[in-house]
Amino acid sequence: MDDLGFSTTTLKYGWIDPVKHLDIPICVFDTNIFDLIKAHFIKMDILLTPEEKLDEFNTAVQMINSLYTFTMNKDRAEAGDMLPFIIYGIIKARPMRIRWSCRFIKFFMDESEKFGNNGYNLTQIESSIDFIRKIDENTVHLSSSEFYDLCAKYSSSD
Secondary structure, three states, rough: OHHHHHHHHHHOOOOOOOOOOOOOOOOOOOOHHHHHHHHHHHHHHHHOHHHHHHHHHHHHHHHHHHHHHHHHOOOOOOOHHHHHHHHHHHHHHHOOOHHHHHHHHHHHHHHHHHHOHHHHHHHHHHHHHHHHHOOOOOOOOHHHHHHHHHHHHHHOOO
16 A cells, blocks of 8 residues: 555545544543644654654654553553554544655664664554554444444545
C-alpha cells in the first residue's frame, strides 16, 4: 500500500471513536490536545528534512506520553498505552506522506539513533501505521455489517 492508499484508508476510518473503538480511557482523552497532536502529524507532511520530520513525530509522541502519564498518574507510559493515541492521531490527521516520511527518516537516521528515543518513537509510528492498515471489525469491537457499513459511508464522503 502506497501513501495515497494509506491516506484513503484513514479516510474510511473517520468514524472511529477513541474511547469505544481504541480503548483510550475516557479520563485521558482530550480533544484540544488531540487537535495539537493531529497538527504535528499534518505538519510533518510539509517539512523537508528528515530531522524536521522526526522532530514533529517526537513532539506528537511526547505530547501523548505527557497526557497519559499526567491523567493516569503514572511515571511513564508503556508502548501499549501509547499506540491507541498515536493510531487515533494518525487517523484524524490523515497525513498524505507518512509512510514515505518514515522511510526517509530511517534512511538518514544515524545508526545509534535507531536504538535510542528517536528510533523508539519512529517504531511507535510505524507500528501504528501497520495497525491502521490491518483494522477490521474485531479490532474496533463491531459486527462485520456495522464495520463495513461505516467504512463505506466514510469512504464515499469528503
